[in-house]
Amino acid sequence: MKEIKPLMLITILCVSSMMAFLAVVGPIIRKLGLQEWHAGVMVALAGVAWIFLSRFWGKKSDIHGRKNILLLAIFGFFISYLLLAIFVNYAVVTVPLVIVSLLVLMTTRLLIGVFYSAVPPVSNALIADKVAPEKRTSYMASLGASNGLGMILGPVLGGTLASFGLATPLYVAAILPLIAVFIVFFFLEKDKKIEKTKDTPLRFFDKRLRLPMIASFITMFSIVTSQVCLGFFILDKFQMGEIEAAKVTGYILAIIGVVFIATQIIVSKLKNVKSITWLILGSIFATIGYFLIGIISTQVELTLAFCIGIIGLGMIMPAFMAITSNSVEANEQGVAAGTVSSAQGFGIIVGPLLSTILYKISPEAPFFFASLIFAILVIISLLYKRKGILC
Known part of the structure; x- marks a missing residue:
């Protein structure tokens, strides 16, 4: 392309x-x-x-x-x-x-x-x-x-x-x-002439899009949870001052940003791996990474735990987008991509609200919850893969 x-x-x-x-x-x-x-x-x-x-x-x-x-x-x-x-x-x-x-x-x-x-x-x-x-x-x-x-x-x-x-x-x-x-x-090339087809609207909760929508929501929920809670977590976990905590937060976000990009580049080079395989593997990495965040005791351990989690997210995001496009017809590609994207928007709104409530219970609670929902995504993805094989 x-x-x-x-x-x-x-x-x-x-x-x-x-x-x-x-x-x-x-x-x-x-x-x-x-x-x-x-x-x-x-x-x-x-x-x-x-x-x-x-x-x-x-x-x-x-x-x-x-x-x-x-x-x-x-x-x-x-x-x-x-x-x-x-x-x-x-x-x-x-x-x-x-x-x-x-x-x-x-x-x-x-x-x-x-x-x-x-x-x-x-x-x-x-x-x-x-x-x-x-x-x-x-x-x-x-x-x-x-x-x-x-x-x-x-x-x-x-x-x-x-x-x-x-x-x-x-x-x-x-x-x-x-x-x-x-x-x-x-x-960008000029759009080809659009052929008129019978309008059969793709429903918001179309069963073909359930898996990528779940993955899309969980991924964005976890990203926003990390962004909202990381600074507070560093302040409370390591008993730092505001300036020092801001510096630590900044370098951790920079490191995981680089890891995220590198993971996506690697995924882009491995063209023969199936989307569902990336989704399962990424969900496993994210489950482990977010769980480790909740049990760390040093800044280095926190950085490594976040890197493991973000490797998972770097695998999951292209996977659910590809699953979306492979699940629908040519004349449904735009609305399907928009439907799954809207699930990300829902994660942007729910993430800060739920994660801050969980944080009041315990600083580790938002990350343990993220680990839990990624573990559930592993199970759901495996069931979908099995269903695909059986079909």
Whole structure:
């Protein structure tokens, strides 16, 4: 598939843009006189958009073409981000009423989520259109590695540019999707003419998508749990000060980010391994890794445990995306990718809520719970594999 490199670059640009906001949201909140929970709401809005609109965008791409929808969505992403940057640029100089700041920030952030929610499912559907079923896991892994790289570069970009003003990272982050628009326009092939077919809508809980939806939800739930709880866990487990804990959290996140990318690259090179095998193997690694997090006693052990868990996630993510595309017909690829993507959005919302409740019971509880649900995923995946063999 000759379009995989442009698609990888588009993913890096869009994910970096999304993640850059996280580096400056705290200072912006404080500067404009808002409260911490307002930041949580803004971040959660992306998950809400993901749930309700991924399936919509996927279906539209089945009808109107992948390239057309990507152009529309990424351009809308650019405009929304630009509006956010312009407002922050104005607000840090002339601080408006709190209610005005809250409404504008929430609206622009929601719009960013609305348009970004098209990128993952349509990109996955495009791969499904162009790649044979047995090779899809490999290409999905390449896209996953790009996603991981964007998740690392975005916060680094935002944090570095913040020294030039809080609006500067947002202006630069707005330019990234604009570059992606040009890449889509010039480097992705024109959509083939869409043939009219009898509309038989794929149901949200279609039995063909149950396994990838479960895997998608559990994976994103665990990622968000790690992001939310790691800093608190380090503070409480090692009795550190805030500054030292922030440094340790940063280097652990950087290390596991590199491990995540490396795992996806390895998966992309091993083209003959079946998707269900990657899903089972990844679930086993994640089960072990998250369990070990709950019983560690040193920082090195914590880092190693997270690395084991993240190796599992690096195997699981391309696997469930490939299983999704291999489970449906050609005219259902977009809506299927969107449906499974919406399960990730649900994980983004449930993750912070449930993990913080569990953390109050015990700092280890969120990680033991993640280990438990991955163990359940191992069992479910083995049952699906057995069913496939029997069939």
